[in-house]
Amino acid sequence: METFQTTLGQANIASIIIFFCFVAITLGITYWAAKRTKTTSEFYAADRSISGFQNGLALSGDYMSAASFLGIAGMVALKGYDGLIYSIGFLVGWPLVMFLIAEPLRNLGKFTFADVVAFRLRQKPVRVASSIGSLMTIIFYLIAQMVGAGALIQILFGLPYESAVVIVGLVMVMYVLFGGMLATTWVQIIKAVLLLGGATFLVIITLAHFNFNPIELFNQASLKYGDAVLAPGGFVTNPWDAISLGIALILGTAGLPHILMRFFTVPDAKQARKSVFVATGFIGYFYILTFVIGFGAMVLVGHDIITGVDKGGNMAALLLSESVGGQLFLGFIAAVAFATILAVVAGLTLSGASTLSHDLYVSVFKSGKTDEAGEVRVAKIATLCIGALAILLGLVFKGQNVAFTVGLAFAIAASANFPSLVMSILWKKYTTQGAVWSILTGAGLAVILIFFSPTVWVDILHYEEAVFPLKNPALFSMTASFLVGIVVSLLTKEKEAQDKFEDEKLRTYLGIGAE
Amino acid sequence: MSIKQEDVRTILESERFRALVRKRVSVSLTLTIIMLVVYFGFILTIAFNKEFLANKIGEHVTIGLPIGIGVIVFAWLLTGVYTRWANNSYDRSVRELRKQISDM
Numbered sequence: 044m045e046t047f048q049t050t051l052g053q054a055n056i057a058s059i060i061i062f063f064c065f066v067a068i069t070l071g072i073t074y075w076a077a078k079r080t081k082t083t084s085e086f087y088a089a090d091r092s093i094s095g096f097q098n099g100l101a102l103s104g105d106y107m108s109a110a111s112f113l114g115i116a117g118m119v120a121l122k123g124y125d126g127l128i129y130s131i132g133f134l135v136g137w138p139l140v141m142f143l144i145a146e147p148l149r150n151l152g153k154f155t156f157a158d159v160v161a162f163r164l165r166q167k168p169v170r171v172a173s174s175i176g177s178l179m180t181i182i183f184y185l186i187a188q189m190v191g192a193g194a195l196i197q198i199l200f201g202l203p204y205e206s207a208v209v210i211v212g213l214v215m216v217m218y219v220l221f222g223g224m225l226a227t228t229w230v231q232i233i234k235a236v237l238l239l240g241g242a243t244f245l246v247i248i249t250l251a252h253f254n255f256n257p258i259e260l261f262n263q264a265s266l267k268y269g270d271a272v273l274a275p276g277g278f279v280t281n282p283w284d285a286i287s288l289g290i291a292l293i294l295g296t297a298g299l300p301h302i303l304m305r306f307f308t309v310p311d312a313k314q315a316r317k318s319v320f321v322a323t324g325f326i327g328y329f330y331i332l333t334f335v336i337g338f339g340a341m342v343l344v345g346h347d348i349i350t351g352v353d354k355g356g357n358m359a360a361l362l363l364s365e366s367v368g369g370q371l372f373l374g375f376i377a378a379v380a381f382a383t384i385l386a387v388v389a390g391l392t393l394s395g396a397s398t399l400s401h402d403l404y405v406s407v408f409k410s411g412k413t414d415e416a417g418e419v420r421v422a423k424i425a426t427l428c429i430g431a432l433a434i435l436l437g438l439v440f441k442g443q444n445v446a447f448t449v450g451l452a453f454a455i456a457a458s459a460n461f462p463s464l465v466m467s468i469l470w471k472k473y474t475t476q477g478a479v480w481s482i483l484t485g486a487g488l489a490v491i492l493i494f495f496s497p498t499v500w501v502d503i504l505h506y507e508e509a510v511f512p513l514k515n516p517a518l519f520s521m522t523a524s525f526l527v528g529i530v531v532s533l534l535t536k537e538k539e540a541q542d543k544f545e546d547e548k549l550r551t552y553l554g555i556g557a558e
Numbered sequence: 559m560s561i562k563q564e565d566v567r568t569i570l571e572s573e574r575f576r577a578l579v580r581k582r583v584s585v586s587l588t589l590t591i592i593m594l595v596v597y598f599g600f601i602l603t604i605a606f607n608k609e610f611l612a613n614k615i616g617e618h619v620t621i622g623l624p625i626g627i628g629v630i631v632f633a634w635l636l637t638g639v640y641t642r643w644a645n646n647s648y649d650r651s652v653r654e655l656r657k658q659i660s661d662m
Contacts (some may be wrong), residue, residue: 127626128604135597135633141640142586142593258619265618273620274612275604282605289601293594316644323637327630334627469583545570552579553652555659 049362050370051352054201057374065233065382066214072229076222083418084558086223087154087397088307091558093228095314099321102305104231105390106133106296106322107238107329109383110191110449115330116363117356119337120349123264123272126337128279130330132289136296137326141319144297147468149306149315150550150557155394156303156460157402160467163543164475170406172482174398176459177300179486181395181429182436183452184299185388189437190445192384198358199377208437215389216430219396220423224308227389234386237379239325242332245360245376248367249339257335263342272341284513288450291517295453298460301394312554339363392429399425447498450515454493458485458520466528468551471544473528474537481528485520492516565662569655578651585648589640593633600629 084090093101111133119126152158157173189208196207218226253259264272279285296302306315340349340359344366352358361380365373400422405413413421459482466473466481493499495510513519549555569575603610611622 124620124622124626128601131597131600131626131629134630135593138593138633138636138640139590141637142589146644258616261623262616262618270612270614270618270620273618274622275608279601279604282602285601285605286598289598293597313645313649316641320634320637320641323634327634330630331627546566548570548575548579549566552575552582553656553659555656 049348049352049365050373051358051361051365052198052201055199055370055374055377057371058200058377059374061375061378062381065237065378066385069226069230069233070214070217072233073218073222073226076226076229079225080221080223081419082415083154083401083422085225086419086422087304087393087401089224089228091308091310092225093308095309095317096321097228097232098305098309098314098318100235100325101228101231101308102302102318102322103325103329104235104238104386105302105305106326107235107383108188108387109195109380110187112238112242112329112333112383113195113357113360113380114355116333116337116340116360117349117353117358119334120340120344120359120363121346121356122276122278123268123338123341124274125276125278127330127334128275130333132292133296134323134327134330136293137319137323139293140297140302141316141323143465144303144468145306145315145319146312147551148303148464149309149312150552150554151468151547152307153558154304154307154401155397156300156464157398157406160463160478161406162467163540163547164467164473164478164537166411167407168475168479170402172479173460173463174402176455176463176482176486177398177402178395179490180298180300180452180456180460181391181398182432183448183455184301185391185395185429185433186436186440186445187448187452188384188388188391189433190440190443192381192388193437193441195357195380195384198353199361199381204441205438208434208441211385211388212430212434212437215385215392215433216426218389219393219426219430224393227386227393228305228308230386230389234379234382235325238383239329239332241376241379242329242336245364245368245372246332246335246339248372249335249343249363252339252343252367260335260338260342264338267342268346281513283518284515287513287518288515290521291450291453291457291515294457294461294517294521296456298456298464299452300398300456300460301390303460303464304390304394304397311557333360336360336363339367343367388433392426392433395429396422396425399428444503447493447503450498451489451493454489454515454517454520455486457517458489458524459483462521462524462528466525466532470532471541472532472536473544474532474535474540476535476537477528477532480531481524484527485524488520488523489516492520562662565659568662569659574651575655578648578655582648585640585643589636593636596629596632600625 161169193204193208340363344362364376497509500509
C-alpha cells in the first residue's frame with residue numbers, strides 16, 4: 044500500500060458519468076412527480092401517499108449527509124474510537140423522535156411542525172416565532188451543506204467551487220419546484236439506497252483484506268497506531284462540553300424542520316411510527332459501516348496519505364474506496380457523495396419553502412384565507428427564493444470556516460423547535476406568550492452563546508480564551524427555553540388554549556380528525 | 559368522523575380513554591428516560607472512567623467497542639420495543655375506542 048497514489052482532485056470519468064446518470068434518473072422522476080403535484084397536500088406532503096418503509100428510507104436519506112459519511116469516517120480514520128462516540132450522539136435522537144413526537148405530530152399537524160405548536164394557541168404570534176426558529180435552523184444547515192458541496196466537488200472532480208455550488212442549487216431547485224415532496228422523497232430514497240449499498244460494498248471489499256474478520260482489522264489498526272485507537276481519547280475531556288453537545292445532537296434531531304416535515308407524507312400515525320423504526324435501523328447500520336470504513340482507511344491507506352489530501356481527514360472514505368476498489372469504485376462513491384448533498388439540500392429547501400409559504404404567507408399575512416392554487420404558487424416562489432439564497436450563501440461563505448454552523452443548527456433546533464413542540468403536545472397550561480418567548484429565548488441564546496464560545500471566539504476570531512466556556516450552547520439555551528416557556532405560561536393563563544387541549548386529545552391519541 | 563360535542567365530552571371523561579392517555583404518556587416517558595440514561599451513562603463513563611472502556615477483552619480489542627456498537631443497537635431495539643407495544647396493545651385500544659365513538 045505504500046506506493047498508493049490517489050487520483051483525487053482530477054476529473055474522474057466514471058464519477059462524472061455516474062453522477063449524470065443519477066441526475067438524469069432523478070429529473071425523470073421529477074417529471075413523473077410533477078404531474079402528481081398540483082394541490083398543497085401534494086406539494087408539501089406527497090398527498091400522504093408514502094409508505095412507512097419508504098418514508099423510513101427517505102428519513103435516513105435526509106439524515107445521512109455527506110458530512111456524516113465523509114466526516115465521521117475521517118474522524119474514525121484519524122482518531123479511532125472517538126468517531127464512534129460522535130456518531131452515537133447522532134443516532135440516539137431517533138428513539139426520542141419516536142417516543143415523544145412522531146405520532147402526535149402526524150395526528151395534529153398538516154404540513155409543518157408549526158401547525159402543531161400553533162394548534163391551540165393564537166396563530167399569528169406563534170407562527171412568526173416558530174418560523175424564526177425553523178428558518179434559522181434551515182439556513183445554518185444550508186450554509187454547511189453548500190460550502191461542503193463546493194469544497195467536496197473541487198477535490199472530487201477538479202471542478203471549480205462556484206460551478207459546483209450553482210449546479211447543486213439549480214438541480215435541487217428543479218426537484219422541489221416541479222416535483223414537490225413526491226420527487227424530493229424519491230430522490231432521498233434513491234440516494235439512501237445508493238449510499239447504504241455503496242458503503243456495504245466498501246465494507247465487504249475492505250474486510251476481504253482481513254479474512255472477513257473485523258477483529259483482525261481492529262488488531263491491525265492497533266498494531267499500526269497503538270492501542271489508544273480502540274479506546275476513548277481526547278473527544279470527551281470536559282464532561283459539560285460532552286453533555287451539552289449530546290443534548291444538541293439528540294434534541295436537535297427531534298427539532299429539525301426538514302426531518303419533522305417527513306412525518307406528514309405518510310397516511311397515519313402507525314406508518315409514522317414504522318418510518319422511525321426503519322430509519323433508526325438504517326442510520327444505525329450506516330454508522331456501524333462508517334466505523335469499519337474509518338478503520339479500514341486507517342490500516343489500508345494510513346494517516347499520512349489521508350492528512351496529505353485533507354487535513355481534517357474528510358477524504359478517508361474516498362481514499363479507501365480507491366485503494367480497495369479502484370478508480371471505478373472511487374467514481375461511484377464520489378458520485379454518491381455528491382448526490383447525497385443534492386438530496387439533503389433539496390429536503391432543506393422544501394422545508395424552508397413550506398415555512399415561508401404555509402406558516403408565514405398563508406397563516407400570518409393572509410390569515411389562513413387563500414385558495415389551493417394560490418398557496419402552491421407562493422410555495423413555488425418561496426422555493427426559488429430559498430434556492431437563490433442557498434447558492435448565494437455557498438458563494439459568500441467560500442473558503443470560510445463554517446464547521447460551527449451544523450452545531451449551531453442543531454443547537455437552535457434543540458433550543459427553539461424541540462421545547463415548543465414538546466410543551467405544546469404534552470403540557471395543558473402552555474400559552475401563546477409562553478411559546479413565543481420560549482422559542483425566541485432558545486434561538487437567541489443559541490446564537491449569542493455560540494458567538495462567544497470557543498467554536499467562534501477562539502477558532503474563527505482567534506481570541507485567546509472564550510467568554511462562554513462550552514463549545515455547544517444547547518445545555519444552557521435548551522434549559523433556558525424550557526424555563527422561560529414554563530414561567531411565562533404560568534404568568535399568562537390562556538383558558539381557551541387549555542379547553543382546546545382537552546378537545547385535541549381525541550386527535551392526538553386516537554387520530555380522529557387527523558388530516 | 560363528525561361527533562357531537564357532548565359525545566366528545568363523554569369519551570374524554572371516560573375511564574377507558576383516560577387510562578389510554580396515561581399509559582401512552584408513561585410508556586413514552588419511560589422509554590425516553592431509559593434512552594437518555596443509557597446515552598448519558600455512556601458519555602459520563604467516557605468522561606470519568608476512560609480506563610474502564612480501554613480494558614481489553616481480546617488481544618487488542620477493548621470492551622469499549624462492543625459497548626459503543628451496543629448503544630447503537632440498543633437504541634434501535636428500543637424503537638422496536640415501542641413499535642411492538644404500539645402496534646399491538648395501543649392500536650387495539652385506539653380501534654376499540656374509535657368503534658365506540660362511531661357507534662354513538
